[in-house]
Amino acid sequence: MRDAAEGGCGTSESMRPRKGAGRVLAGHSLENPVSIVLAENLTKTFRVPQREPGLGAALRAVLRRKYTDVQAVAGVSFSIEPGEIVGFLGPNGAGKTTTLKMLTGLLHPTAGSAIVMGHVPWKREREYLRRVSLVMGQRSKLNWDLPAMDSFLVQLAIYDVPESEGRKTIDELVELLELGPLLKKPVRNLSLGERMKCELCVSLLHRPQVLFLDEPTIGVDITMQARIRHFIADYNRRGGATVILTSHYMADVTALCRRIIVINHGRILFDGPLVGLVERMAPFKLIAIDLERDLDGVSPERYGELVSRDARKLTLRVPKDAVAAATSRLLAELPVLDLTVQDPPIEDVIANVFHVKQDSPL
Amino acid sequence: MRRLIRAIAAIFRVELSTMVQYRGESVLWALWGVVYPAVAMAMWQAAARDPADGGGVARFGQGGFAAYFLASMVIGHLTTAWDAFEMGYFVRSGTYSGWLLQPLLPIWRSATVNFAWKLFTTTILVPIWLVIAWAARPEFRVDGLHLAAGVVSVVLAVGISFLWGYIVGLTAFWTKRTEAIGELWFGASLLFGGRLAPIELLPTPLRELSYLMPHQWTLGFPCEVLMGHASVTRVWSGLLWQLAWLAAGAAIFRLAWNASVRRYCAVGG
CATH class of the missing domain: 3.30.70.980 (YebC, transcriptional regulation domain)
Incomplete structure (x- = not known):
């Protein structure tokens, strides 16, 4: 069995994201790089109910409920070129996942705009949904009661991947991710790391051109983290897929992302190469x-x-x-x-960004 | 359409596999659907036995009640829909987010799961229904017209029940208390749908009120037709009412769906 980290499988065409899918943006020519993801002043504000503790406050809240506006994302702007792997870094509640949800189409922004592959994500057009994928480390696309292969086959049907092409893709992903021994076990009996590999597999069966990964290695052991990282790098390299990744693990970021976007309190503090951040902040x-x-x-x-x-x-x-x-x-x-x-550990550098620079852009 | 059929067929196969694997749970849920009408049947048959009522209640004798509740047992099973109860869980757990990112309208998934469950459990329930029919001695006075209209009526009832249940389930996008709303919806169907008693035995105000709700068209009316109790005029007007409720459901679903997704996208999933 080959290690996914070796990236030595002879895969290829069918492992590549579908080509020709990216509609060019108005004003861009083919000679110039076209942003595959473009976010401008993207803002999301949530209205959150608030009340003091106690019965009296509960009764008062029945008559007059108080709300607070929480700005999860406060006007972020960036563009991502096709084939880039970009890491979104930030502490809990920084606005990473909310940004990802807006870019995938799960959330409407309160203000601002975004174009992904020529589509407005939150219109959730079928053609758009067929070309993106969101992997959330803590949520599952798999049917827990059945072996993962059943979920794979449903996924192929929902995305209308031709039968032969789909089977070939499954075979390749199964080999790359070493899923062979897992395919007959109900998903509920898999370990977290095994399930995560199956999640990646099911999310890539339709060969998305843009892959959103929200903490893909959360909770899995170090060996499995390394394998998942190698797999993501391999997927990006083979087909030029664009990968946008959030993670709390610096090893994910240093291994995969040349460019990082540091976000805190909904604002971008840094957007540039990882080495640049280290030089500037350390x-x-x-x-x-x-x-x-x-x-x-x-x-x-x-x-x-x-x-x-x-x-x-x-x-x-x-x-x-x-x-x-x-x-x-x-x-x-x-x-x-x-x-x-x-060099100082990247964790310390990032922590320094969060604690010293607060909301000021670097 | 070809894409839709392929997706539905795949979901159907997987759901059926799940039910076969967890057959015990599926069967228990199906048996739960037998209990309500069986209890109601026993109670009303006991009431119809009382000589003080002249051996019947309105035009229902013991055999009439047996026929009504046997029909309601079968139709109640075929029209079962649970999205009003489950949607809240799917929204809160984030499962719905995954479905929203797929190029398939989530209602198709729910409809397929619903159909798979009915197909699986009906095969188990048929012998039980036959035993109850043998023991309860129902009296059906049904002719060809009522039988044909009854079948059409049941098909429409299945559509109305599913669609309106799904619409109620969409409240999950606004409130976290959908289980309570689901219970209220089911409670209304007990009274206004004819699960506890035939609609014609309800007091007049309640009977009139039942026209304002979809419930009687999902159970009471099809039972009435299949028993042969409905006049020809009532059969045709009832079928038109059913079509109207189905069309209204489709239109409201469309509006409610768009509003729900906008709402979901506004508050997060």
Whole structure:
């Protein structure tokens, strides 16, 4: 059995998203890249009932209910080119899923506009629905009582995928995702990771040109996360499908997305390459050192900001432009056994964006 | 149309598979549908036995009640629809979101599931109905016209029941209390549909009120026709009422569906 991560299957034509499906947007020529997803000032406000705790407040609410407007998405604008994999990052309640729901057509925006493959998503035209797919990690498209294959066959029929083409696609996806041993088990008996692979399979049977993934690796173990990531990258590479992904796992983002959109409180804080974010938000490096013996009266803070200290292992935070000098001094002045210079973890960089920059665009 | 038929056929096969796999649950639900009319039949037959009533209630003798409630047992099963109860769960759990993103109107899925369940359970219920018929000794005075009109009436009743139940279910897009609304809908059908008593035994105001609701056209009227109780005029006018309720249901569904989806898209799923 081949690992999906190898991406070595000889698949191909039928694994590719349907071509010719993307209607060009007005004003774009074929020579210029055409945005496959275009969002302009997309805004969504929810009206949420509110009341104080207690019986009195409950009775008062019967007569006069109070509402609060919650702006889940506050005028976001971006465009995505065909074949891009874009990561949507943000804490819980940042507006990621709401944005995704507007782009798939599940939600009407309160204001703003969006065009996906030439369609207004919330008109939910059949031709549009046939070319997109939304995978939500916590919701299932599968019939829990039956083996996954039954759901696959229903999906092919609903999307009117020709029988032979559909069977071929199933075979390929089953091989890529290593679903063979799972196909005869009722979905309710599958593990979370196994079910997620089946969800991906059922969502891709009609070969969507734009794939929306809302936390596709949530709750699955690290090995399975890696396989799912490799599979998504493979699907994107083979057919040029556009993938828009939300995730809380930085490993998903670093493995798949060259471009990220950081969103918080419904506003875009950053839109650009991942490396750009690291450079902008983390103008320092981490120097990790193993010492041969204890330091006698020497303070490591002389060389940089002490981040952690565990016996003879130290981690220092040093401004990028001071790394060379600090490294030389450390090697010359301390009994260093081993020394490494690292970029800060991307999790810390992103957390820094959320906590330090608040709502200000970077 | 070819695409629709293919999708419906696939859903039908899978739903039937589910029912075969979970046959115990399907059978229990089907038997639940036998209990109501069986209890009502026993009560009314007991009432009709009372010599003080001259051995009957209005024009119903014991055999008449047996025929009415046997017919209501069968028609009640064929017209069962549960979207008014279940829609709330599908909306709250997000299942409906998945359906909205598929290029198939979700009502087709519900109709297919409904049909599959009836096909599966009817095969189990037929012997039970036959045993009850043998034991209750129903008196049908039905001729060819009533039989033919009765069949047409049952088909229309199936459509009305499903469509109006689905429309009631669409309230799930506005409120989280759809189970209560579903119960109210079922309660109304007990009284105004003729499940507890034939419509003609209702007090006049209630009988008049029943014309304002679709329930009697989903059960009481088809029973009346199949028993041979309805006059020819009543047969034709009743069929026209049924057609009107079906057409109104289709029109209201269209409006309600568009409004519901707009609402769903406004508040989130």
